[in-house]
Amino acid sequence: RHTLSLHDALPISPDLFIYDPEVPPPAPGGPLALPGLFDQTTLESGNNLLIYTSAPLEQELHIFGAPSVTLYAATSAPNADLTAKLIRVHPDRADFICIGIARSTHLFGPAYTPDTLHQWRFSLEPTSIVFYPGDRIRLEIAASAFPLYDRNPGTLIPAANMTPFTWQRSTHILHHDKEHPSSLALPIISRGAPCPDSRTWEGPPPSLSEATK
Numbered sequence: 001r002h003t004l005s006l007h008d009a010l011p012i013s014p015d016l017f018i019y020d021p022e023v024p025p026p027a028p029g030g031p032l033a034l035p036g037l038f039d040q041t042t043l044e045s046g047n048n049l050l051i052y053t054s055a056p057l058e059q060e061l062h063i064f065g066a067p068s069v070t071l072y073a074a075t076s077a078p079n080a081d082l083t084a085k086l087i088r089v090h091p092d093r094a095d096f097i098c099i100g101i102a103r104s105t106h107l108f109g110p111a112y113t114p115d116t117l118h119q120w121r122f123s124l125e126p127t128s129i130v131f132y133p134g135d136r137i138r139l140e141i142a143a144s145a146f147p148l149y150d151r152n153p154g155t156l157i158p159a160a161n162m163t164p165f166t167w168q169r170s171t172h173i174l175h176h177d178k179e180h181p182s183s184l185a186l187p188i189i190s191r192g193a194p195c196p197d198s199r200t201w202e203g204p205p206p207s208l209s210e211a212t213k
Helices: none
Strands: 002-005 015-019 050-053 061-065 068-075 081-089 094-103 118-123 127-131 136-142 170-175 183-189 199-201 207-211
Touching: 015 136, 068 081, 081 118, 081 127, 094 118, 094 127, 136 183
Parallel strands: 002 050
Antiparallel strands: 002 207, 015 170, 050 136, 061 127, 061 183, 068 118, 068 170, 068 183, 081 094, 081 136, 183 199
16 A cells, blocks of 8 residues: 655655456456446455555545546556556545556557556546545556456457467556656546636646555
């Protein structure tokens, strides 16, 4: 577990996880990829994802629009995915809000190189949700949400043609220091403000900060 901070990124070590196509992280709605505010607590028990959680909010926060992430990441796979999941954490549950995904071949094309730091920038699904005082903002980073998205084989073989003999595990390393400020941007509106006046929560945005015990 790690901290989602509202302050500048700290000079700390990167985080990593291993992605295995044989046991990909599941979709927020479980094996049927059902829509809705499903509790993610059980799904967060795996070691194939990273979890960043803010301190309890002191005031109401209305998110309206499409959140986005900027992730400074390196993966060992020649073809890799990253997913970002926004969650609202209550004292007794962690509700799924929205998710987004990026694939290296689509985001970078031929410029993508394994084991090289790249800036992954992509949007999540648009949403309208209110976080109340005491709620926490959580960001999950993984490499799949199966079967909502096709699992990536971790090779250059198309997902539709992969078999257990053609996929491979890969290591994903996420940096979040001052030189590589991985972050979450949230489109926020004030109570009573018209929607076109929405603003993005950043500068500095919630940054992925050091691990908490």
